Structure formats: C-alpha cells, structure tokens
Amino acid sequence: MNGTEAGTxxxxxEMGLVVLAGISGSGKSHFARKHFLPTQxxxxxxxxxVVSDDENDQSAxxxxxxxxxxxxxxxxxxxxxxxxxxxxVQPKARESLLRIxxxxxxxxxxxxxxxxxxxxxxxxxxxxxxxxxxDHVIPRQRRExxxxxxxxxxxxxxxxxxxxxxxxxxxxxxxxxxxxxxRELTGPFDIIGxxxxxxxELEDLLADLGYEIERDALGxxxxxxxxxxxxxxxxxxxxxxxxxxxxxxxxxxGMVAAGQALCVSGNHEAKLVRAMRGxxxxxxxxxAESLDQLAAExxxxxxxxxxxxxxxxxxxxxxxxxxxxAHAGLKEDYQGRASGRVRSFxxxxxxxxxxxxxxxxxxxxxxxxxxxxxxxxYGHAPTPAPEWVNNTICLDTGAVFGGKLTALxxxxxxxxxxxARQVWYEPVRPLVAEGPPAEAGGHRESDVxxxxxVLGPGGVxxxxxxxxTVRHENAVAALEVMSRFAVDPRWLVYLxxxxxxxxxxxxxxxxxxxxxxxxxxESGESGGPTWLEHPAEALAAYxxxxxxxxxxxxxxxxxxxxxxxxxxxxxxxxxxxxxxxTTGAVYTRTGRxxxxxxxxxxxxxxxxxAAIGAAGLWEELETGWLVLxxxxxxxxxxxMDLIRTQYAATGAAARAALPVAAGALELAAxxxxxxxELRERTRRRAANAGLFRDxxxxxxxxxxxxxxxxxxxxxxxxxxxxxWASARGHDWHMEVAGRLAAADxxxxxxxxxxxxxxxxSTESAAAxxxxxxxxxxxxxEGMVVKPLGALPEDRKVQPGLKxxxxxxxxxxxxxxxxxxxxxxxxRRRSTGRKRSLAMREHAxxxxxxxxxxxxxxxxxxxxxxxxxxxxxxEPVDPRL
Numbered sequence: 053m054n055g056t057e058a059g060t061x062x063x064x065x066e067m068g069l070v071v072l073a074g075i076s077g078s079g080k081s082h083f084a085r086k087h088f089l090p091t092q093x094x095x096x097x098x099x100x101x102v103v104s105d106d107e108n109d110q111s112a113x114x115x116x117x118x119x120x121x122x123x124x125x126x127x128x129x130x131x132x133x134x135x136x137x138x139x140x141v142q143p144k145a146r147e148s149l150l151r152i153x154x155x156x157x158x159x160x161x162x163x164x165x166x167x168x169x170x171x172x173x174x175x176x177x178x179x180x181x182x183x184x185x186x187d188h189v190i191p192r193q194r195r196e197x198x199x200x201x202x203x204x205x206x207x208x209x210x211x212x213x214x215x216x217x218x219x220x221x222x223x224x225x226x227x228x229x230x231x232x233x234x235r236e237l238t239g240p241f242d243i244i245g246x247x248x249x250x251x252x253e254l255e256d257l258l259a260d261l262g263y264e265i266e267r268d269a270l271g272x273x274x275x276x277x278x279x280x281x282x283x284x285x286x287x288x289x290x291x292x293x294x295x296x297x298x299x300x301x302x303x304x305x306g307m308v309a310a311g312q313a314l315c316v317s318g319n320h321e322a323k324l325v326r327a328m329r330g331x332x333x334x335x336x337x338x339x340a341e342s343l344d345q346l347a348a349e350x351x352x353x354x355x356x357x358x359x360x361x362x363x364x365x366x367x368x369x370x371x372x373x374x375x376x377x378a379h380a381g382l383k384e385d386y387q388g389r390a391s392g393r394v395r396s397f398x399x400x401x402x403x404x405x406x407x408x409x410x411x412x413x414x415x416x417x418x419x420x421x422x423x424x425x426x427x428x429x430y431g432h433a434p435t436p437a438p439e440w441v442n443n444t445i446c447l448d449t450g451a452v453f454g455g456k457l458t459a460l461x462x463x464x465x466x467x468x469x470x471x472a473r474q475v476w477y478e479p480v481r482p483l484v485a486e487g488p489p490a491e492a493g494g495h496r497e498s499d500v501x502x503x504x505x506v507l508g509p510g511g512v513x514x515x516x517x518x519x520x521t522v523r524h525e526n527a528v529a530a531l532e533v534m535s536r537f538a539v540d541p542r543w544l545v546y547l548x549x550x551x552x553x554x555x556x557x558x559x560x561x562x563x564x565x566x567x568x569x570x571x572x573x574e575s576g577e578s579g580g581p582t583w584l585e586h587p588a589e590a591l592a593a594y595x596x597x598x599x600x601x602x603x604x605x606x607x608x609x610x611x612x613x614x615x616x617x618x619x620x621x622x623x624x625x626x627x628x629x630x631x632x633x634t635t636g637a638v639y640t641r642t643g644r645x646x647x648x649x650x651x652x653x654x655x656x657x658x659x660x661x662a663a664i665g666a667a668g669l670w671e672e673l674e675t676g677w678l679v680l681x682x683x684x685x686x687x688x689x690x691x692m693d694l695i696r697t698q699y700a701a702t703g704a705a706a707r708a709a710l711p712v713a714a715g716a717l718e719l720a721a722x723x724x725x726x727x728x729e730l731r732e733r734t735r736r737r738a739a740n741a742g743l744f745r746d747x748x749x750x751x752x753x754x755x756x757x758x759x760x761x762x763x764x765x766x767x768x769x770x771x772x773x774x775x776w777a778s779a780r781g782h783d784w785h786m787e788v789a790g791r792l793a794a795a796d797x798x799x800x801x802x803x804x805x806x807x808x809x810x811x812x813s814t815e816s817a818a819a820x821x822x823x824x825x826x827x828x829x830x831x832x833e834g835m836v837v838k839p840l841g842a843l844p845e846d847r848k849v850q851p852g853l854k855x856x857x858x859x860x861x862x863x864x865x866x867x868x869x870x871x872x873x874x875x876x877x878x879r880r881r882s883t884g885r886k887r888s889l890a891m892r893e894h895a896x897x898x899x900x901x902x903x904x905x906x907x908x909x910x911x912x913x914x915x916x917x918x919x920x921x922x923x924x925x926e927p928v929d930p931r932l
Contacts (some may be wrong), residue, residue, distance in 0.1 A: 060223045062212050064161050065230060067131045067388065069124070069153040071208070072141035074165035075193040076858060077172030079220060083138045083165060094123050121152060128156035133227070135392030141197040147205060157389035159230075162204055162211040165220050169194055205566060208809050231365050233388055235315070241462040241912045242278075243285045245447030246431040247304075248338070249294020249345075250476060253457040254303065257470040258284070261459060266306065272299065276313075283311075285368070287431040288318025288379035288399075291361075291478040293338030293452045297345050301357045308360070317364035318379040318432070319399045325362050338452075338477060348832040366398035367391075375424055375462060380432040381444060384424030401432060419444040423911075430461055438467055442909040453479040457642065465907055470482065476493070512919045514893035522922045530922035531899070539645045540648040542628045543616045543637035545904045545913050546679055547770055547920040549893030551836065552886045553932055554589040554853045584861055584869070584878055586816070587824045590853040595811040597849055601840040603782040604820050607854060608764050609833040610685030612641040615765070616677070616925060617730050623676035627772070635661070636677075638684075648682060655758055666795035669788070675771030677876035679901070685762040685802070714738055737868055744867035764802040765789045774903040781809055782838045787882040808840060828857025850887060851894040864931045886932040889923060896920045 064070050069089075074078040082263040084093045097107040104112035114903040120136065128468045140146050146162070153160040155654040170192050176190070202213040214220045255265055255407055258276050263284070266275035276284070290304055307313035335343075346354050366756050367378035367672055376387050378399035400759045402416040419441040422428065431666050433447035433526040440813050451457035452473035459468045480721070502666040511521035520909055539545055587604070594602050617636040618624040625631040636657045638646040647653045664678060666669060720819045754760060767785045777784075786806040793803040807823070810816040811913040824835050843849045861869060900916035 060212060061220060062161075062223055062225045063210065063228050064225060065109070065134060065159045066227045066233070067230065068133060068159040068161065068417075069128060070133070070135040070147060071149055072135065072137050072165065073146070073162060073197065074167070075169070075172050075190055075197060076139060077175040077190070078167045079167040079217075080165055081176070083220060083223075084135055088133075088149065090133045091138050092133050092136045094120055094127075095793050096120055096136075099123075113717075117148075121148065124149065124152050125156070129151065131158075140191060141193050141200065141202050141478055143203060143207070145701045146174070150207060154391065157386060157391035157394050159209045160207075162208040162213070164201065164204070164213040166197065166213055166215045167217055167220070170586045171217060190857075195607055196232055218599065230388060230390055232367050232369055232390065234368050235369050237283070237314075239375075239804065240282050240463055240464070241285050241370070242282055243287065243377060243429045243447060243460045244450060245287055245458045246289040246434070246451070247286070247294070247300050247457065248289055248292055248320070248452035248477070249297040249300055249342070250293070250451045250457060250472065251296035251299035253451050253472055254300060254739065255468055256307070257457050257459055257468070260462075260468055260470055265303075266897070268302075273303040273306075276303065277307075277310065278312070284313040285377050285429075286313060286315040286371075287377060287429065287447060287918070288316050288364070289320045289431060289448070290315070291324050291342045292320040293336075293341060294478055295476055297342040297723075298349050298353065298357070301360065302353070303711070305356070305360050314377075315364055315367055315380055316367055316377055317361070317399060321361040322399055324635040325358060328358050329830075333342060366395040369426070371463075376424075376426045378428065378429045378430050380430055381418060381430035381446075383418050383422060384426070384541065385424060386928050387424065404590070410751050423689065427462075429462070432787060439504055440907065442911065450479065452476045467561040492924060512899070512915055513884060514895040514899040514916070516898055517892060520892050520896055520919060520923075523926075525931060526922040527918075529925045532643055533644075533921060534918060538643035539637045539666060540630065541914065542630050542910065543919060544639070544643050545616060546614055546681075546900050547643060547917050548612050548614065548641050548681055549851070549920065550886070550928075551852050551854045552648055552850055552883055552890040552892050552922070554585050554587070554837075554855050555593065555883050555887075560879040571690075582877060583858065584865075585855050585857075587821050587835060587837065587855045590809060591736060591809065591817050591820070592857050593853065594837065594849075595840060598844050599841065599849070600811055602809050602811060603838045604807055604809055604823075605766060605782070605786065605836045605838065606827070606832070607834045607836050607856070608683040608685055608802075608804065609760070610683040610764070610861065611646075613646055613682045613684040613763065614639055614681055614769075615657070615660055615680040617657050617664070617761075618678070618753045619661065619665075619670055627677055635924065642924070643917075651724045653680075654877055656761075656763070656800070658791075658798065659709065659758075659800050663796040663801055665793045666797070667788075667791040669791075673768075673771045673774070673776070675773070678771050679769040679904070680765045681767040681769050681777075682765040683765050683804075685764070686921070700797050711738055722749070724799060736871070738864070740870065744862050758798075758800060761800060762802040762806050764798055767793055770901045770905045773905055775898070775905040777901050778898055781840055782806075783840060824855065824857070831859065833860045848865075850890060852890075881929070885926070885928050885932060889926055889928055893920050893923055896923070 072084060074080050081095065081097075084095075096113075096116055100109060100112050100116035101107040101486070101774070103115040103119055105504045117138075118139070124134050124136060136149055138145065140162075150160055172190050201213060204213070212223075213221055242263075244254070244257065255273055258265065261278070261284075262282070263276040263278045264279060264804065265273050266277065268274040284307060286304055290300045290360075304313060304315055308315055312803065319340075320338070322341060323333055326344060327335070327339060328346075333339070349357075364557070367376060367382050367387070369376055375390075378398040380397065380399055382394075382398050383402075386397055402418050419428075422442040422444055424443070426443075426602075428444040430444070430446055433446060434448045434450035434453060435446055436455065437449060438447055438460070445460060447458045447460055449456040449458045449469065451470075453471045454472050456469040456471050460466070461468060511519040514520055534541070534544070544626050591602065615636065615638050618627065619635075621631075621633055621635055624635045634650070634654070636653075638653050638656050640646055645653065647656070660680070672674065714731065714734045717734055721728060723730055767782075767822055768780075768788055770776055783806075786804065790803050795801075805823075807820065809820045820835075828834055834854065836852050836854050836916070838852040839849055856864070858870065865874075865878060869878060876916075896916045896919050900913050902919075903913045903916065
C-alpha cells in the first residue's frame with residue numbers, strides 16, 4: 053500500500069509486530085517516537101549501545117540483534133504491541149522478525165519510510181555519530197530497499213510504503229482490535245453446542261432459554277431475541293448431518309445480523325465453504341446432506357449463507373478475557389491471537405496423528421493440562437453429557453445423533469439441554485458414556501495440582517490481597533504433608549488461616565492505646581504488670597481503624613477442625629467425584645484426617661448432617677453440601693501425645709522438684725543463710741507449676757468413642773454457588789452455629805457464646821471485657837474479636853484478633869511467664885510477621901472458598917489451599 057499522498061491511514065494491531073524499514077536517516081526513530089510509546093519501540097541502535105556502550109560499534113551488531121530478538125520475543129509472548137526500529141532493508145533481516153511473529157501467532161505490519169538519498173545524507177551530516185558513515189552505505193541500502201518492495205506484500209499481512217517526507221509527516225497510525233477481541237461484551241451469554249442442522253431442537257432450546265423466535269413471511273424462524281438482554285453464542289458446526297441446515301443458518305444468521313448472537317466457525321462450516329466454492333473436498337460426514345438442502349434454496353440465500361460462513365472467525369475472547377469460545381477449544385497460549393495454527397486448533401483441536409478403531413482421529417486431551425484463567429467453552433467432540441475439566445467444558449452432546457442439544461448459561465454456569473426429537477444421523481462411533489457425568493465443578497483425575505502452579509513467578513492471585521507468593525523451601529515441606537498425610541484431596545478444599553494475637557500496647561511495649569485504660573476493668577489495665585493479652589487492645593485496635601462494631605466469640609480450647617459434609621452419597625459423587633460411599637471428611641488445620649477410624653468420621657458426619665437437616669439449612673442455603681469451620685474438643689482428643697510428652701512431663705517434674713527445693717531453702721534459712729529472695733521465688737515457681745498443671749488439665753477429659761467429643765462450629769464457609777465466609781457477617785455465622793447446636797439431638801454440637809460490641813460505647817466494651825475476665829478466670833481460653841460490617845478500603849484490617857486468658861497463656865509460655873521479668877520481656881514480642889502471615893493466609897483461604905463455590909477445577913482450589921499450608925512453614929514464633 054503506497055502512501056504517496058498526504059494523510060495515509062496506517063492500521064496496526066493492538067497486539068502484533070510492526071517492522072519499520074528505511075535507510076539510515078529516513079526518520080524511523082522520529083516516526084516511532086511520534087506514533088508509539090517509548091516502551092513499545094525496540095531499537096537496534098539502543099541494543100547495540102547496551103551490549104557495547106557505543107551505538108555505532110558495528111562489531112557489536114550480532115549481539116545487538118540477539119538482544120533485540122530476545123526482547124521482541126518476550127513482548128510478543130506477553131501480547132504487547134512491539135515496534136522494531138532498524139533499517140530492515142534486507143529480506144533476510146525481516147525474515148527473522150517474521151519468524152518470531154509467527155512463533156507467537158501475531159499479525160505483522162511493515163511501514164517503509166522511503167526518502168531520497170539526498171535527504172538521508174543531509175540528516176546524517178547533522179548527527180555527529182553518523183558523519184563517519186561511508187558514502188556507499190546510503191545508496192546500497194536504498195537499492196536493497198527498492199528491490200524488496202515488490203515482495204513486501206507477500207511477507208507481511210499489511211504493508212505501507214510512505215514515499216517522501218511529506219507523506220511520512222502526514223501519516224496517521226491507528227490501533228485496531230483483533231476481530232476475536234470482544235472483551236467489552238460481558239453477557240450474560242447462552243452458549244449453545246453443535247447444532248448440525250437440528251433446527252427444530254434449536255428452536256426448542258432457545259424457547260427454554262427464554263428467547264422469542266422471530267419468523268419471516270413464510271413462517272420460518274429468521275431470528276430470536278431475549279427480553280432479558282441475553283446474547284446467544286454458537287460454538288460452530290451449525291451445518292451437516294441434520295434435517296434442516298438451511299433453517300439453522302437462516303435462524304442464526306438473523307440473530308447475528310440483529311446483534312442477538314455471536315458465532316464462531318466450526319470445521320463443518322469451513323469444509324462446506326470450500327465445497328460451495330467448487331474446491332475439491334471429500335463428500336462425507338453429512339456434507340452431502342447440506343449441499344442437497346442448500347441446492348433447494350434460492351441462489352440469493354446460498355450466496356448470503358456462503359458469505360456468512362466464510363466470515364466466521366476462529367474464536368471469541370469475551371467478558372474482559374474471562375470467557376473464550378472456540379469450536380474445538382483453545383489452549384491459553386492461542387487465546388486472542390491470530391494465525392493459521394490458531395485457527396486450525398480452534399476448528400479441529402489437537403490430534404495425536406493416530407486413528408481409533410472407527411477410523412476417527414485420536415484427539416489429544418488438551419483440557420487436562422489447561423491452566424488458563426479464562427473459561428473455555430467448546431464443542432466438536434460429542435459426549436453423552438457435558439464435563440467440566442480444568443475450567444473448560446464441551447457442549448457437544450450429540451443432538452444430531454439422538455442425544456441432546458445443550459447450552460451453558462454464563463456466568464451462572466447453569467446447563468440447559470433439550471433432547472433430540474429422533475436420531476437424525478447414525479454416529480460412526482457410538483455415543484456412550486465412559487463414566488458418570490461431572491456436574492459444574494466436578495473433579496477428575498486431570499485436576500491434579502502441579503508444583504509450578506504455586507511456585508510460578510505469578511504466585512497465587514487472590515481477590516483480597518492480589519498476588520501471594522510462596523517460597524520454594526516452604527513449598528517442599530507442604531508438598532510432603534499434602535502428598536503423604538492429607539485426607540483424600542477431593543475433600544481438601546480449605547485450610548484455616550492462622551490468627552494473630554492482640555498487640556499489647558501497640559506491640560512496642562509503650563503506653564496503652566487510646567481508650568484502653570477506660571475499659572480495662574479492675575483486674576489490671578492493659579499494658580500494666582498483670583496481663584500479656586487483653587481484649588481492650590483488640591477493641592481499641594479496631595476502633596482506631598474506623599470500625600463501629602465487632603463480634604466477640606468464645607474461644608474454645610480444642611483443635612481446629614474443618615468439616616466437609618454432603619447431604620448424601622449422590623451429592624458426594626456428583627459434586628466432589630467421590631464415589632466410594634463416603635459423604636465428607638473431618639480434618640485438621642494441616643489437612644490430616646481427624647480420626648484414624650473412618651467409621652468414627654462417618655458417625656460425626658451423620659450427626660452433623662442430621663443437625664443441618666433439622667435446622668433446615670439444606671433448603672435455606674440451597675445446597676447439597678457445606679464446609680464448616682469448627683473447634684473439636686477436648687484438646688486431648690488430638691493432642692494426647694503432646695500433652696503426655698511435653699506438658700505433663702514438665703508439670704510433673706516441676707511439682708516433684710520445686711517443693712523439695714523450697715523445703716531445702718527453708719532449712720537453709722533456718723540456719724541463718726541469706727536465701728530469702730531465692731526461697732520466695734522458688735515458692736512462686738512451685739505455685740506456678742501447680743497452676744500450669746491445672747491449666748492444661750482443664751482441656752483434657754476421657755473420651756469413649758464419640759462420648760465426650762464436642763464439636764463447636766463457628767463459621768459456614770461455603771456451599772453450592774456461594775462462599776458464605778465472605779458473603780455474610782460474623783453475627784449471621786454465629787446465629788447459624790447456634791441453630792445447629794439447638795438442632796443436634798445427640799449433644800455433640802456445642803454452642804459458642806458470642807455478642808456484638810458497639811465500639812463507640814464504653815459500656816458495651818466494658819461488658820465484653822468483663823465477660824472475658826470472668827470466662828478466663830473460670831478456666832476458659834479467651835475470645836476472638838472479629839470485624840462486623842463494611843471494612844475501610846484504604847487500610848489493612850486483621851480478619852480477627854485472638855485474646856487469650858492469663859492461665860491459658862501459662863500453657864503457651866511456660867509456668868513462670870507471669871513473673872515480672874518474663875512478662876516484661878514478652879510484652880516486647882513482635883507480632884508484625886504473625887499479622888502479615890494471618891492476612892495472607894486469610895486471603896488464600898477466602899480465595900479457595902470462592903473458587904470452590906464457583907465450581908472451578910480442583911487444582912485451582914488446591915492452589916490456594918497448598919499455599920496456606922506452605923506459609924505455615926514460615927519462621928514465625930508458633931506461640932503467637
């Protein structure tokens with residue numbers, strides 16, 4: 053395309069390669085600065101300077117172009133517009149750039165700046181770095197450029213030749229979106245599988261979806277619209293095999309023309325186009341039926357249908373990149389790109405080169421390895437029922453073979469199907485199921501998490517905190533735990549986050565936060581000699597962040613337990629892919645089964661399931677499964693070995709030795725030795741040892757089967773289609789937990805005390821602190837304070853702060869931690885890393901639940917779950 057006249061409009065793709073070509077002094081760098089961002093331009097002179105410190109060092113040209121090609125590859129891989137500023141007058145130089153563009157499936161455009169030699173020589177004379185340019189260089193470059201102009205159109209998808217300075221100065225560059233880029237369309241969509249000439253079934257399905265059929269003067273369906281503003285998206289293969297290919301085309305063409313639908317090409321449309329153009333094709337797989345049916349139509353309709361099918365593109369990228377529709381599917385590297393290779397994959401899929409016993413190509417299961425963020429919806433390969441595999445789904449359910457015509461409602465992820473009226477075409481390969489169909493979010497063996505899914509440079513993306521990274525050494529430890537000790541991974545859908553303690557005196561050991569002294573109670577104000585943790589700090593911390601209300605929850609001394617429970621075995625098989633009769637799991641905060649005996653787990657699940665049913669939650673929450681966050685007691689049910697080897701041993705040794713030492717010191721004092729201070733200290737240590745033993749003993753009792761076991765749920769984490777952890781406030785969760793306890797006929801489910809606190813009321817805060825002081829004085833562990841209501845967007849807010857009682861902390865920090873010298877040292881403990889860890893793990897936990905509720909593939913859920921477990925290996929004081 054020549055630009056001899058002023059005002060040439062140059063169209064370049066938003067994602068692609070632009071090659072500037074011209075002799076030295078033609079103004080390529082000036083043109084690049086005028087029309088493109090500095091970051092979009094890769095200059096050979098700049099690269100030569102990077103590798104040699106001299107942009108004119110011709111001996112560095114080889115290394116400079118190695119660097120230039122490296123940068124171009126990286127930018128094109130990331131889908132960025134890239135402009136190469138070099139002479140590029142030789143076809144060989146352009147060939148290497150075109151090869152890179154082809155590798156990355158992007159369009160390429162050439163812009164030639166053709167100026168007279170005299171203009172170039174004059175410009176070079178004004179540049180000190182170009183004055184030494186030999187006289188023969190400019191004429192040689194222009195001869196090479198002119199010789200290559202004829203072939204430019206064959207090399208590039210588009211080429212522009214701007215002849216003369218005036219044409220160059222007057223040119224305008226505009227960016228063009230790719231035809232497949234419809235990210236601005238957000239739906240909602242109804243994506244419809246392979247129709248194959250089944251016009252009646254298509255009308256039935258559209259009616260089921262709520263579309264109103266529009267008919268022409270002859271009563272034929274010529275369009276359809278949805279009163280709710282939904283858009284239909286067809287995955288291709290509208291034609292062949294079925295009884296009414298022209299009817300299907302008339303209906304879909306009308307919808308597309310009216311903006312009521314989008315359609316991508318299928319392999320059958322591509323073949324039918326070639327046949328209608330008179331090219332040699334094999335008349336098979338229903339092509340003869342389409343040709344015969346179209347032959348009976350008017351020539352004008354045939355021409356219109358031909359133009360429509362020939363204009364169909366390979367795929368669409370929709371809804372901000374969250375949805376991709378292609379006939380045979382599309383792997384992540386090809387999405388939004390354009391090349392023969394991309395179109396071939398979108399139309400035919402990826403095959404192994406082999407054929408099966410029916411003579412059909414063996415398709416490579418690309419979806420098993422798919423890790424893209426976009427949902428990919430496709431057809432092409434008929435299956436008895438749709439299957440979700442790694443956020444991809446095939447909607448071809450063999451309507452023409454007597455199966456069903458299926459649609460996916462997006463973003464609802466709801467499947468709608470209409471059975472075929474009859475078998476219209478006998479399949480070459482029987483349409484039989486190889487296994488049970490997977491519902492939305494169902495899991496298959498291909499959903500296995502890969503270590504690079506977590507350790508990649510992108511980390512794990514979360515809705516709350518953006519990217520959370522995991523260190524390699526932490527991941528190694530987590531990998532061993534999950535692979536060797538964890539429950540069935542299909543149940544391992546969430547791990548609870550750690551929780552930071554309240555920060556005494558702001559974590560600095562200084563004076564108490566504003567307002568703490570007003571509500572600290574008579575037993576000693578926070579920051580004084582008595583307490584290490586006090587609820588006044590937690591209340592003040594949230595108040596200072598601008599919160600108005602919080603929830604205070606009783607903190608049970610037990611072991612954290614996650615309960616996944618299904619309504620029945622059918623739900624377990626359909627939703628979680630577990631078909632061995634188990635209906636859930638009870639596991640620890642590290643993913644290990646809570647009970648060694650599966651029968652004990654089943655009995656717990658039976659009781660929880662019955663309580664959920666009695667409380668009416670299955671119907672109220674519209675789900676067949678729930679994930680609950682709980683505390684399971686007694687502590688000794690899980691930690692008996694720890695108690696026996698550490699706590700009991702320490703307590704026994706101290707209670708045996710310290711009274712003897714105290715007695716010896718009494719004798720020494722009686723003989724006149726100055727041991728008074730040591731004697732008092734030993735007496736206190738002996739008393740502390742008794743308190744230590746009493747503290748851990750409160751949380752231990754005998755259990756016989758499930759007799760004595762208590763389960764205290766405090767949060768409904770997720771159910772079908774909803775991540776309840778983030779959808780409702782903590783007061784709602786506590787009310788539901790109370791309903792479960794009231795509905796449990798066995799007494800196993802225990803109620804958790806809780807109350808909301810108005811942070812603007814001194815009386816409300818004092819009541820909460822008084823409850824905590826009484827509860828911990830009677831042996832209770834403490835409380836957890838959690839935000840209630842909307843959170844400020846401009847600051848970080850801890851998801852919860854734990855406030856542990858004085859005697860419980862004796863278990864954590866040792867019998868003598870209340871001694872003034874120890875308490876003062878502990879008051880200077882740093883909680884910063886613990887708080888950071890709590891925020892990151894909370895974000896990952898919320899992400900796992902959101903992905904689970906949305907029905908995302910299991911590896912995506914495990915990505916966040918695994919990261920939580922890996923972060924637990926970070927070097928943070930475990931006593932915090």
